[in-house]
Amino acid sequence: MSDQLSLGVVSDVPVGTARQFEVDGDLIVVVNTTEGMFALEDRCSHSDVALSEGEVDGCLIECWLHGSAFDVRTGIPTSLPAITPVKTYPVFTDVTDPNSPILITKGTN
């Protein structure tokens, strides 16, 4: 079973930026890119650092503290020191509508 959760609306996360949302005590980073909106666990898999404070470049988000970049589409790190992926969540929204709610599925998968 999976729950659909609402994390603000599209205009909360302009293209090229990331924003942290807290849901049931879990921190989730929503990243808006020219390829769409993506959601990941907001925690670098190398150190316990919020990725949402990092820099977004295309489909990458880079941890500001130690420099690991993650592909926001897959959660896979593209550079060291991180080696394990961060969890990703499917996002449902209409990025063409600033008022569209950002829905994510936090499944039991």
Next chain:
Amino acid sequence: MSEKRVLIVGGGLGGLRTAEALRANGFIGEIAIVGDEEFQPYNRPPLSKAALSSDLSHEELKFRQRDSVADVKWILGSAAEKLSADTQEVTLADGTSHTFDALVIATGIRPRLLPIPGPTQGLHTLRTLNDAQSLKAEIKPGSNVVIIGSGFIGCELAATATKLGATVHVVSLDAQPMIMPMGADLGAAMRKRHEEKGVTFHLGHTVAQFNGETQIESVTLDSGETLPADVVVEAIGSVPNTEWLRDNGLNLENGVLVDSNMRAVGSSIPIYAVGDASNHPNKFYGDQTRRIEHWNMPTETGKRAGAALAAELTGSELPTDDFFALPAFWSDQYEFQLQSYGLPGSASSSKVVSGELDGPCIVEYFDSSNKLCGVIGIDTVKELMPYRKKFLAGMQS
């Protein structure tokens, strides 16, 4: 107005970040980057860790580059040999000369070497990807590895070599590993963690002699003790690469002395210095200038230099605000993660404020006026975040 040419000497993180900052601040002229290695800028922290335990190519370590620097001209594989500030040109080891309107010094550091008599085959240093690859080829399960020096590189190497199954001895004149950045108490606690993993320390000692024909087979310490050695790594610190800058009126006492814009003190032409070789003021250092070899400083100094130099070249006002950047280091050894903010190495006293030194912990460091000047945590990266905020807020006030 003809386009100006910026020559950045040094193909590491500081050079790259300066180029990006020049572009971000509106400089549209030519940028050329000279590097002594054949590689475009790559990430060095993994060299003492992942690059020794797995095959890593330059491609996997290379820094992501912004689109804005796609037109940078790379001049790689030859070191700068001589600056002539009068004629505004730099001559490289390959004999070529490169003129500039503005120069950025980003030549960083190289390992310091000891004059130890004996053979040199099997002797290594660790600074470049090539260094890591030749070291990786020699560290095998059962190898006897002797590391001279107990700073971050020595300790990270000790951890990685131990994990790879080598027998590791660390020889160091210091009283505890990493004592300079973290003090004797936390240093001693880190020593215990290393010893529990099997590392043997010879503290207060140095290597007097390498023994063997052409290949080092053992090392003799100043105590007379002899240790078997298949691989020896010198990790006793570093020296800034500034010899090529001599006789140009620059202050080269400790790297290159610059002002808060990273512009060389006393230079009539635009010469800037960033990264490990930059001896700069920083609101966080008080009245002193410092040269800090932490991973975040090339980025911080490069950003400031790029902004100031772009302004100078376009005839705009140079920034007049203080430079401030919070020094930060981290180190991964075994499963432990060390993280620091500030300058714990300059402290007069310290206090464990959370946990115990043999487990996850936070240690606060105080200067001679009892003011918090740094913090180090082991496995407490998240818990340290408020310290970072506090330090940053303190610098903005």
